[in-house]
Amino acid sequence: MKRTILAVSVLAILTAACGAGDIGNAGPVTVPPGDTTTTTVPGDGTSVPTTQPPTTEPPADQLFVELFFIKEGLEARSVIRAVDTPDVAANAIRALIAGPTPAEQDTELSTAIPADTLLLGLTISDGLATIDLSREFEVGGGSFNILSRLAQVVYTLTQFETIDEVNFRLDGEAITVFSGEGVLLEHPVNRDDYATILPIEPGVDTPETEPWGQADLPDPTGVEPDKLARVALVAADDVLNVRQDPTAASPIVGMLLPGVVVERTGPEEITGSSIWAQIETPRGSFWVNARFLAAVVDGSEFEADDRVADLLDEFAYLIANDGDLRLVTSQRGLYVAHHAAPLRFASEQLQAILLDPTTYQWPSVAIAPDDPDFDLIPGRTFAEAVADSFLSAYKDVDAVTTTNEPIVAGNGRPAEYAIPFEFQSFNYIGVHDSGDNPDYDGLDWITWYVSIDYENGEPVIVGLTIDQWAP
Numbered sequence: 238m239k240r241t242i243l244a245v246s247v248l249a250i251l252t253a254a255c256g257a258g259d260i261g262n263a264g265p266v267t268v269p270p271g272d273t274t275t276t277t278v279p280g281d282g283t284s285v286p287t288t289q290p291p292t293t294e295p296p297a298d299q300l301f302v303e304l305f306f307i308k309e310g311l312e313a314r315s316v317i318r319a320v321d322t323p324d325v326a327a328n329a330i331r332a333l334i335a336g337p338t339p340a341e342q343d344t345e346l347s348t349a350i351p352a353d354t355l356l357l358g359l360t361i362s363d364g365l366a367t368i369d370l371s372r373e374f375e376v377g378g379g380s381f382n383i384l385s386r387l388a389q390v391v392y393t394l395t396q397f398e399t400i401d402e403v404n405f406r407l408d409g410e411a412i413t414v415f416s417g418e419g420v421l422l423e424h425p426v427n428r429d430d431y432a433t434i435l436p437i438e439p440g441v442d443t444p445e446t447e448p449w450g451q452a453d454l455p456d457p458t459g460v461e462p463d464k465l466a467r468v469a470l471v472a473a474d475d476v477l478n479v480r481q482d483p484t485a486a487s488p489i490v491g492m493l494l495p496g497v498v499v500e501r502t503g504p505e506e507i508t509g510s511s512i513w514a515q516i517e518t519p520r521g522s523f524w525v526n527a528r529f530l531a532a533v534v535d536g537s538e539f540e541a542d543d544r545v546a547d548l549l550d551e552f553a554y555l556i557a558n559d560g561d562l563r564l565v566t567s568q569r570g571l572y573v574a575h576h577a578a579p580l581r582f583a584s585e586q587l588q589a590i591l592l593d594p595t596t597y598q599w600p601s602v603a604i605a606p607d608d609p610d611f612d613l614i615p616g617r618t619f620a621e622a623v624a625d626s627f628l629s630a631y632k633d634v635d636a637v638t639t640t641n642e643p644i645v646a647g648n649g650r651p652a653e654y655a656i657p658f659e660f661q662s663f664n665y666i667g668v669h670d671s672g673d674n675p676d677y678d679g680l681d682w683i684t685w686y687v688s689i690d691y692e693n694g695e696p697v698i699v700g701l702t703i704d705q706w707a708p
Contacts, residue, residue, distance in 0.1 A: 305392035349386035364401040375416040388431035453519035469531035469662040483513030532691035539664040630670035655704035663688040
């Protein structure tokens, strides 16, 4: 049975954040970047208190679609991605060719489609899709691999109500025999042709409510701020699943894009180690993992909150005295972006993390995790790489602080790219140390961005991001 394709209009897209757990599999959610104002460090040691709250982006029309990948080399599994409209079917194929995300690969999902395959054309008429792919699509692989890649394309295209069968072309030419494996393609093919070769994994039970899209969400205008929440800690290529019941095993009844604002209806429930929050949806009240909801706090209100400065002072004090960081951090833990995707330290790890001898290989501007030299980086503890570095910058007499403003300094990367997408739903404080070594003329600078959420009305630290240049 073909599944319903969900229409999406990105409602109140701000910028957002990442996570795991009850995150759905979704592809690139293309949102036009907003105007970014940066602060240039004056160099005289003064503080630059400026405020720029997250801005609402224009709506972008999208659809949630299914892409079919291979689960443990045995069967096809669908994942949900958001793709732009129009040309939804073509954009779904482009996302399919791009392959599973790293998170999906971690769940044993793979693809048989060569990564250098190009989509050259796609037409749909009277239930028949004619797809034209580059010759790379038939290169390499044994018979199972070849049949699996055909199945992936057919499964993905035939989810649409307008497509029943698929006809393949390569570089514009009709084909009757596909690849060196001699697969016959004399006639259009459909799902039944691959059902026994690469069976589709059964999905969860049908939810009790019809699926809905972002454009259907209730307008949060006029709702009391303390009842609102913004989807946060969700990566740009992901979504937050809305569940029928407060458990990850429950059917999905909808999906929320990063940055979307929703209304909380009050109740929370604990299932295992997860806290679930009930939110208002177009079909009633349903559940999301509360780890991925942030408070909605206006930037000017954040700037005027004296408790934020006290929070940073207490954070610095705890670092200096090897204290319990749980006293100032989010109940969901602490996310650290050290020149790479944010790494989460669970709350229970933070109690004694300043004394923890565990070492990590922290990425740098020059050496990313996928660099061949990454394994050569000497290991450093959390205290050495994060806490002591922050404390040094924060306590420096020349430290500059800003509110909701990225800082331009030296020859580093553009400041607007310093804070990862996953943190961009939060208000933040920038802490900049321009560097003191005369041998480097101030280029040994470092900036820390402290992302702050509110829990039970109190500010807490949820994320740390480092931006620096070092000799």
